[in-house]
Amino acid sequence: MGTDHVTWGIPAGSGKSGYVFRGGQVEVKLDxxxxxxxxxxxxxxxxxxxxxxxxxxxxxxxxxxxxxxxxGFSFRFHHNETPNVGPNPEDEVDLPTFVSPETVTVDGEEYAVVISGFKQGGQVVRKFISPENGANSADVVALFGRAGRPDIVITSVLNKGAVKRTQSDEYVEIVNRGSAPGDISGWVLGADDAGQDFTFPPGTVLQPGQRIRIYTNEIHPESGGFSYGSKRPIWNDQGDSAKLRDTNGNLVSKFGYGKAAQPTP
Known part of the structure; x- marks a missing residue:
């Protein structure tokens, strides 16, 4: 419609509902x-x-x-205008697909824009929950991913949990930076020590831009619900490396943390 502000509905109070989008200048890398x-x-x-x-x-x-x-890149937002009263009055916004259908070629490589999600309170979520009777904002976080293929990488390790003794809240975060789904069924996340391997169950597929976490001994459905189920810490407080291997044992991603922290290709 040639505008960054769309509205709808007959006001029952303060005004119409609507979406506003604001872009700007930003440094973008292709890695x-x-x-x-x-x-x-x-x-x-x-x-x-x-x-x-x-x-x-x-x-x-x-x-x-x-x-x-x-x-030009395009995205489709799906809106759920929930009833204003009831147990869940908040409206919901998500995206049917997180990948732009358009691509751009840079230095002979084809890329698509992949939306990771909405960043609220420092957390990137795939569904935007919007409380009633207010203007609620979030940054739209995206990346340039190689067109037509997945790119599964370890992006962070929380190796010092806040839970005493067991450090059950430790986690490793894994992201699909590609523009196609990645099936990681049977892949193994390891900490290089015996008994510290986690094997992803059958049917584990990461959608483009999707991030999951594998906790030491907690269940968080919003980030995949994966857990080692270990009653003792997994990740070295001083630092080490987390490694992700495919079903053939090939090293897909390595992430150094703590004293072993280093730039990851």
Missing amino acids: GTEFTLGTFTHENFPIQAMPQSQFDVDLAVQVVFEDGTTS
Whole structure:
């Protein structure tokens, strides 16, 4: 519609509901590093019941590169306008697909823009939960991923948990930086010591931009629900390396943390 602000509904109080998107200048790398695509705001004000409570809103983003090249990318936001009263009055916003259908070729390599999610309170989530009667904002976090293939990497290790003795809240975070789903069924996450391997169960597939966490002895469904189920710490407090291997034993990703921290290719 040629605007960064769309509204809908008949106000039942403060005004219409709507979406606002604000872009800006940002440094972008092609190595899978995440960046802020822009700031998304949901103006969630009470409106009268709509004939259709769920609908899609399309966002077209024009990206201008330093050399003057321009490329357009598009994304579809799915909106759930929930009832204003009840046990869950918050509206919900998610994306049916997190990958732009358009691509750009840089130095002979084809890339697509992959949205990792909405960043709220320092956390990147795949679904934006918007409380009633306010304007709620989140950064849209994205990356350039190689078109048509997955790219599974370890991105962080929390090796010093806050839970005394067991450090059950330790975790390793793994992200699919590619633009295609990655099946990691049977892959092994290891800490280089006996009894410290975690094997991903059958049917474990990471969608583009999706991040999961493997905890030492906690279950967090919002990040995949994976856990070693260990009553003792897994990751060295001083530092070491976490390694991810495929079903053939090939090293897919290695992440040094603590005293072993180093740039990961």
